[in-house]
Amino acid sequence: MAGHQVTPLSGLSGLSGLSDPAAWSGKHITVAGLGVSGVSAARALAGLGARVTVVDGGDGEALRERAAALGAEGVTVRLGDATTLPEGTELVVTSPGWRPDSPLFAAAAEAGVDVVGDVEIAWRLRGENAAPWLAVTGTNGKTTTVQMLASILTAAGLHTAAVGNIGTPIIDVVLSQDAPGAEPYDVLAVELSSYQLHWAPSVRAHSGAVLNLAPDHLDWHGSMPAYAADKGRVFEGNQVACVYNVADPRTEHLVREADVEEGCRAIGFTLGAPAVSELGVVDGLLVDRAFVPDRQKNAQELAEVADIKPAAPHNIANALAAAALARAFGVQPAAVREGLRAFRPDAHRIAHVADIDGVAYVDDSKATNTHAAEASLAAYESIVWIAGGLAKGATFDDLVTRSAKRLRGVVLMGADRALIGEALARHAPDVPVVDLDRTDTGAMAEAVREAARLAGPGDTVLMAPACASMDMFVNYNKRGEAFAEAVHALAAGRDKDA
Structure with a gap:
């Protein structure tokens, strides 16, 4: 972990001088993608006076409706062609999911045009007294x-x-x-994907955290080292703390590789007793040995494990x-406890x-990769597991090996x-498996019925698919x-049968 001052990058020719909102007026900007972030970027840049063209390879009804709405705001939208760079483009702003090897970006590189994401634009447009991230x-x-x-803050x-x-x-x-009368933010809690970090080279947070690292989106990044490097960008230029997972040494390695401001500290979190x-x-208590006086001898109670809902191991780590x-x-311990007690997770x-x-019966549909599914499976002792979908290039040997002792049965679909x-x-041959040879949406009802047949009192039927959902x-x-x-x-x- 290097200890020196880091200043925002200035080598992006297309962004030179564009920290001033007025400087965008008249600039020719191409926005790649007509999704949520693409629409947001297009509207924002058009509102600053830029000449904006949005390109998207799709041409469905929903896209046409968005295109019409943007057209009414002076934005040009080109559907059905996402490979050709619009003439006169001075900067490309991409939606997060667009791959770095997209033909549009190759055309931009050939033309000497920079490509960045909406997060980079947001960082550049922060005001003089902007809230830290x-x-x-x-x-x-x-x-x-x-x-x-956010709940704690x-x-x-x-x-x-x-x-x-x-x-x-x-x-x-x-x-x-x-906006007139807007209440300024004191601080922003910012979630950044590897895609967003890839396209946001200038972001410098007050403090950042890498929760864990496991193979994911490798088709996009090209390799695990490239994926990890993009995740590690969250630490670049941190001012106060780089937070890492003690149980995942790769996250600590990213801290050691980061260039940070003088005095920034490496802060670990662990499900065990904390070191200094x-x-x-x-x-059963969450304790702090990082932000306390005389941390060699002292620790500060922050909350109880029981304050976290649900108190699964991975959720305690998140807390x-x-x-x-x-x-x-600088948040005080009482607010940490109050914020965790008030928090309720999203559905699924x-x-x-x-x-x-x-x-x-537990729904963890958000477990769309093996790492998330393993954390979910670790939260229960005896499980009938509903799994399957789009693997996205993943393999499942490690997941099954580490979870086999918890499995009472498995229902597969997708x-x-x-x-x-x-x-x-290969790794759990004695576990009963039901293989549903169907990928229609109605398969879920059959999967639940089969899981109920395999389960007994005290078991958990856990839908943690370890795969993406878009096949069904x-x-x-x-x-x-x-x-x-x-x-x-x-x-x-069952009620009718009773």
Whole structure:
């Protein structure tokens, strides 16, 4: 962890001098993608007087409606062609998911045009007294941690918002501060994906956290080292704290590689007793040995494990990371406790749906990769596991090996279910497996019925698919809703039979 002053990058020719909102007037900007962040960037830049063209390879009804709305605001939209760089483009602003090897970006490179993301634009457009950013990234747990952090900051009496990859485009929040009568933010809790960090080279947070690292999106990044390097950008230029996961040495390595401001500290979090400069757990309490006087001898109680809902191991880790960032910002212990008590996770994140005949049914549809599924499986002792979907290039041997002792049965569905089935055959051959040879949305009801047949009192039927949902459902939310509906239908049927 280098200890020297880092200043924002100035080598991006397309952004030179564009920290002043007035400097965007008349600039030719191409926005790649007509999704949430693309629409946000297009509107914001058009509002600053830029000449904006949005390009998207799709041409469906929803895209045409968005295009018409933007057209009414003076934005040019080009659908069906995402490969050709519009003539006169001076800067490309990409939506996060666009791959670095996209033909549009190759054309931009050939023309000497820079490519950045909306997060970079938001950073450049912050006002002189802009709110500092507390930034969170990691393979899993980002959204929950950012929401916990925002809850803690709110409990401390600070005006804050959870923004970024969490769903509220950060550029909208930054520019909203210029609205008449707007209440300035004291601090922002910012979720940043690896995609967003890749396209945001100048961001310098007050403090940042990397929660964990596991193979994910490698088709986009090209390799695990490249993926990790993009995650590590969250630490660049940190002022007060770089928060890492003691249980994942790769996150600490990213801290050591980062260039930070003088005096910035490495702060670990652990589910065990904390060492000096760490937060951890002792006798059911979350404790701080990082932001206390005489931390060699003292520790500060922050909250009880029972204050965290649900108190699954990975969720406790999320709470510790959120607490570390809040403490780095000067938040007092009482606000940490109050914020964690007030927090409730979003739907489809290890959410308890119902108890039927002594069996708990839990929806963790958000577990879209093996790392998230392993954390979910670790939260229960005896499980009937519903899994499968789009594997995104993942392998399942490690997941099955580490979780086999907890499995009472498995129900598989989805396009890549065979990959999980093969791993189960190799590493858990005695576990009963039901293979549903279907990828229609109605398969969920059958999966729940089969899981109920395998489960007994004291078991948990856990839908933690370890795969993406798009082979069967629009998104993981719809998949979770289908699971909950199937569980409630099962309960209603049992009530009629009673």
